[in-house]
Amino acid sequence: MLENLPVDTLPRLLRRTTLSAVIAGFAGFVVALFVATALAALGVVIGVGLAILNLRFLDRQAAKVELKGEQSTKAVRRQLGGKTTGRLALMTVVILFVVWLNAPLGIGIVSGLVLYQIVFVINVMSVVAGQGGIE
Numbered sequence: 001m002l003e004n005l006p007v008d009t010l011p012r013l014l015r016r017t018t019l020s021a022v023i024a025g026f027a028g029f030v031v032a033l034f035v036a037t038a039l040a041a042l043g044v045v046i047g048v049g050l051a052i053l054n055l056r057f058l059d060r061q062a063a064k065v066e067l068k069g070e071q072s073t074k075a076v077r078r079q080l081g082g083k084t085t086g087r088l089a090l091m092t093v094v095i096l097f098v099v100w101l102n103a104p105l106g107i108g109i110v111s112g113l114v115l116y117q118i119v120f121v122i123n124v125m126s127v128v129a130g131q132g133g134i135e
Contacts, residue, residue, distance in 0.1 A: 043104065
């Protein structure tokens with residue numbers, strides 16, 4: 001599906017997603033200040049920041065894979081999947097520890113991560129729809 005998009009689509013999508021996530025994260029921060037504790041609001045900002053940082057790591061990692069030339073799809077998946085899985089597992093353990101240590105902060109971080117994913121999916125759907133949808 002995404003492989004049929006123009007080459008410059010992915011960098012634009014990532015920039016737009018990052019900007020949208022920052023705006024949504026700020027809005028989530030303001031809402032959390034009114035309905036929850038200040039630590040929960042801080043957690044939303046941290047969660048969105050972690051999601052953006054994870055995307056940047058993945059983008060940099062994918063760029064390095066492409067520079068190595070022709071590789072089999074299986075080798076590329078193994079190379080990207082291992083580091084990505086490790087990074088997500090580490091984030092999960094840290095966030096679970098923060099939830100155990102301070103529930104409002106941890107739930108805020110999880111909320112920020114979820115908020116980022118929602119923004120990401122909306123942006124991908126709008127790009128796909130703008131390119132003629134799924135065939």
